[in-house]
Amino acid sequence: MKIFSLFLILMVAFAACRQSTSTPEKGVSFELNQYRKQNIDSIQYAIMLDIPAGKSSRITGEQTITFELKSLDSALVLDFNTDSSHILAVKSGAGKIEYQFVNEHIVIQPKHLNKGKNSIQISFVAGDLSLNRSEDYLYTLFVPDRASTCFPLFDQPNLKAKYSLTLKTPAGWEAVSNGALRAKTAESGKSIYHFEETKPISSYLFAFAAGKLFKETKMVAGREMTMYYRETDTAKVNRNRDEVFALHAKSLAWLEKYTGIPYPFGKFDFALIPSFQYGGMEHPGSVFYNESALFLDENPSVNRLMARASVIAHESAHMWFGDLVTMDWFNDVWLKEVFANFMAAKIVQPSFPEINHELRFLLAHYPGAYEVDRTQGTNPILQQLGNLKNAGTLYGAIIYLKAPIVMRKLEKIIGADLMRESLREYLKTFSFRNARWDDLITIIDRKTPEDIAAWSNVWVKTAGMPAYTIGEENYKIVLKQVKDSVSARVWAQPLNSKERDTQDGRLVFPNGDGTGYGYFEMDSLSKNYFFTHYNEPDSIFDEPVFKGAMLVNIWEGFMRDNDASAENLLQKLMITLPKESNPLLIDYMLGALQTTWWTFLNESGRASRQVQLEQLLWRLLNETRDKGIKTSYFRAFKNVALSPDGLQKMRSLWNGKLVVKDLVLSEDDKISLACELALKQPEVADEVLNEQIANTKNPDRKAKMQFVIPALNPAEKVRDAFFESLKKESNREKEAWVIEALGYLHHPLRAQSAVKYLRPSLDLLQEIQLTGDIFFPTRWLHGTFSGHSSTEAAAVVNAFLKAHPDYPGFLKNKILQETDMLQRAVRR
Ligand SMILES: [Zn+2]
Numbered sequence: 001m002k003i004f005s006l007f008l009i010l011m012v013a014f015a016a017c018r019q020s021t022s023t024p025e026k027g028v029s030f031e032l033n034q035y036r037k038q039n040i041d042s043i044q045y046a047i048m049l050d051i052p053a054g055k056s057s058r059i060t061g062e063q064t065i066t067f068e069l070k071s072l073d074s075a076l077v078l079d080f081n082t083d084s085s086h087i088l089a090v091k092s093g094a095g096k097i098e099y100q101f102v103n104e105h106i107v108i109q110p111k112h113l114n115k116g117k118n119s120i121q122i123s124f125v126a127g128d129l130s131l132n133r134s135e136d137y138l139y140t141l142f143v144p145d146r147a148s149t150c151f152p153l154f155d156q157p158n159l160k161a162k163y164s165l166t167l168k169t170p171a172g173w174e175a176v177s178n179g180a181l182r183a184k185t186a187e188s189g190k191s192i193y194h195f196e197e198t199k200p201i202s203s204y205l206f207a208f209a210a211g212k213l214f215k216e217t218k219m220v221a222g223r224e225m226t227m228y229y230r231e232t233d234t235a236k237v238n239r240n241r242d243e244v245f246a247l248h249a250k251s252l253a254w255l256e257k258y259t260g261i262p263y264p265f266g267k268f269d270f271a272l273i274p275s276f277q278y279g280g281m282e283h284p285g286s287v288f289y290n291e292s293a294l295f296l297d298e299n300p301s302v303n304r305l306m307a308r309a310s311v312i313a314h315e316s317a318h319m320w321f322g323d324l325v326t327m328d329w330f331n332d333v334w335l336k337e338v339f340a341n342f343m344a345a346k347i348v349q350p351s352f353p354e355i356n357h358e359l360r361f362l363l364a365h366y367p368g369a370y371e372v373d374r375t376q377g378t379n380p381i382l383q384q385l386g387n388l389k390n391a392g393t394l395y396g397a398i399i400y401l402k403a404p405i406v407m408r409k410l411e412k413i414i415g416a417d418l419m420r421e422s423l424r425e426y427l428k429t430f431s432f433r434n435a436r437w438d439d440l441i442t443i444i445d446r447k448t449p450e451d452i453a454a455w456s457n458v459w460v461k462t463a464g465m466p467a468y469t470i471g472e473e474n475y476k477i478v479l480k481q482v483k484d485s486v487s488a489r490v491w492a493q494p495l496n497s498k499e500r501d502t503q504d505g506r507l508v509f510p511n512g513d514g515t516g517y518g519y520f521e522m523d524s525l526s527k528n529y530f531f532t533h534y535n536e537p538d539s540i541f542d543e544p545v546f547k548g549a550m551l552v553n554i555w556e557g558f559m560r561d562n563d564a565s566a567e568n569l570l571q572k573l574m575i576t577l578p579k580e581s582n583p584l585l586i587d588y589m590l591g592a593l594q595t596t597w598w599t600f601l602n603e604s605g606r607a608s609r610q611v612q613l614e615q616l617l618w619r620l621l622n623e624t625r626d627k628g629i630k631t632s633y634f635r636a637f638k639n640v641a642l643s644p645d646g647l648q649k650m651r652s653l654w655n656g657k658l659v660v661k662d663l664v665l666s667e668d669d670k671i672s673l674a675c676e677l678a679l680k681q682p683e684v685a686d687e688v689l690n691e692q693i694a695n696t697k698n699p700d701r702k703a704k705m706q707f708v709i710p711a712l713n714p715a716e717k718v719r720d721a722f723f724e725s726l727k728k729e730s731n732r733e734k735e736a737w738v739i740e741a742l743g744y745l746h747h748p749l750r751a752q753s754a755v756k757y758l759r760p761s762l763d764l765l766q767e768i769q770l771t772g773d774i775f776f777p778t779r780w781l782h783g784t785f786s787g788h789s790s791t792e793a794a795a796v797v798n799a800f801l802k803a804h805p806d807y808p809g810f811l812k813n814k815i816l817q818e819t820d821m822l823q824r825a826v827r828r
Pocket residue numbers: 282314318336337340
């Protein structure tokens with residue numbers, strides 16, 4: 001701990017009057033971000049990290065930060081989100097210099113600095129928070145402001161810098177980072193990886209992984225790529241490897257053509273990491289993926305194949321949209337996400353000619369966007385952000401699902417050619433720099449007579465979704481926007497409805513082409529007609545997009561109508577499923593069916609339909625020839641089965657005594673079967689889980705299972721102890737494991753005993769936001785609440801919100817979003 005001289009304290013106090021940067025608050029405030037952007041330039045980091053074997057010994061580091069300062073009117077603020085014991089020495093050319101450690105910042109007074117070029121050396125102990133350390137590997141995940149948890153830097157996206165990394169690792173470890181490997185040397189039993197200096201990149205994109213990793217290099221279409229992975233199942237690797245390389249090559253080539261800009265970052269590698277927090281993360285030159293998103297089990301459904309192609313195209317698109325041109329401040333994070341999704345859709349579609357892409361877009365975006373947009377906690381696409389430490393809370397369905405819908409509307413208004421022309425100008429103008437949404441709007445507005453800025457103000461800058469009823473104007477059926485939460489707000493969008501004259505009069509099927517965004521009210525006559533004529537040979541009733549759009553309308557209506565009967569909806573879905581053969585529509589209906597089953601039916605409602613539903617799913621599982629659909633039916637069956645016969649079937653599938661033709665069960669499926677059995681048949685829990693552990697070959701899956709098992713224990717005391725253990729940060733390190741365990745802990749069958757975990761789970765939320773990754777607060781809430789539908793559970797939420805009137809708005813919104821379904825279930 002450093003003691004300040006009185007003089008320094010006075011200096012700091014005096015300076016604080018002039019410059020807010022002298023006593024910076026925790027995180028990176030918007031003001032600090034602005035000040036540093038104006039004052040600091042030409043940043044280079046040369047970083048050396050010495051990584052020991054194992055996960056607990058400390059990682060020491062040395063780094064040199066070189067930069068230009070435009071003025072000396074304020075102290076220099078570096079971000080280092082650890083405690084002061086992590087700083088070993090701070091030096092400038094001549095020797096050690098004084099610094100203060102304030103609110104997770106290293107503050108250096110102007111007298112130690114030069115106007116113009118500066119070079120500062122820091123010896124430190126790296127913080128572990130974002131290093132995801134396991135015994136024999138680790139990987140970074142620095143988005144959005146987590147680089148500063150590892151080493152000192154200017155951790156904001158608009159201060160792009162060049163990074164030169166050197167890693168000392170245990171011998172036998174591999175290492176990968178953004179820069180190409182320049183040299184690998186050895187020193188006293190350790191490997192030393194020297195990486196080339198990167199192009200200018202934002203701090204959240206700097207990354208490395210090291211450890212016992214397999215690797216494979218391939219040349220595809222003139223591009224050399226190296227894949228790093230952990231999967232031990234060689235058959236699985238062999239089954240997927242070529243396609244994973246090919247999908248990358250294809251995506252990159254497509255993007256080069258669309259943007260007119262060659263891949264900007266030199267080398268291109270990717271690392272597949274088990275239980276990675278997201279589907280992928282777009283570190284330039286070193287993309288990280290969730291291994292299970294790329295290495296698929298046998299007989300993947302079309303949805304899984306498409307999801308894999310999409311995540312690869314998404315991360316590839318980020319090389320241009322996000323990495324080459326980066327948002328200026330994280331409130332525009334949605335922009336890189338929407339472009340990545342937008343490009344991904346364009347890239348993958350031609351590879352799947354057998355898929356109805358309009359239908360896929362509809363089902364992949366609209367229902368998920370509505371799920372948040374219909375809640376009280378919804379947010380606009382473009383949000384306010386006062387401090388980078390809250391950037392993680394900006395992410396969610398509105399960014400990932402609604403924004404692509406809105407972007408498609410923009411492309412429709414201005415046309416695909418003008419869209420591409422504008423994007424090319426945008427990328428070229430801001431290459432290796434930063435830009436805001438309004439910069440793009442300015443470019444587009446110059447090229448079109450439409451008032452795009454006004455359009456953007458409604459769709460991008462305000463929250464919520466429009467609702468429509470059917471009306472009549474000049475004897476024509478029209479959709480009328482109703483009860484908007486913001487007065488005078490008009491959601492400009494073209495809308496199409498389908499009509500049908502019947503003996504009961506004219507029926508209207510609003511938003512029949514599925515492109516309109518909002519809630520489209522349907523009367524019960526049209527709904528019934530839709531279900532009774534489902535899939536009949538007809539100009540509309542066998543048209544997939546129409547069917548999807550109506551199913552989404554009907555679900556939205558069910559969500560909004562407290563009097564709608566869950567029994568009735570379930571009945572309709574059970575009659576309709578056998579008529580459908582489109583995998584996307586089947587998956588959608590199975591999702592709606594399972595939510596209805598567990599959230600909107602009570603125990604007796606389920607009991608009276610248990611056998612009937614199981615028999616239906618089992619029959620469809622056996623009858624369908626499509627292997628992907630078979631898997632979908634298997635998973636739904638596994639999810640709802642509870643009768644003695646259903647459990648017997650699960651047990652026999654699990655131990656291999658029962659084999660369904662063409663249904664291939666992966667190790668993950670077997671584990672999941674074992675867990676469901678343990679949950680539903682407590683008397684066999686020990687036996688089944690122990691046998692499954694013994695049979696599980698993959699060490700990562702085995703470790704995950706061992707973590708999850710206490711959450712499945714029939715004894716409430718054991719589950720209580722498990723929940724208690726989650727209060728300790730170190731037990732929440734593997735977030736994917738925690739989420740899976742929460743699913744069992746709060747399973748509807750155990751919900752009653754889990755109500756007592758709800759309040760402490762909410763109490764933990766702020767800590768979880770600080771210590772976890774960006775999606776963790778939402779997933780924590782989702783895993784906690786999705787199994788609950790009782791008034792007791794809803795009361796806990798209401799009491800919590802009442803007790804915390806000043807709770808941070810962005811987190812309160814997450815609570816409102818994730819408990820919305822619970823509140824709707826209770827209102828019935
Ligand atoms: Zn992304």
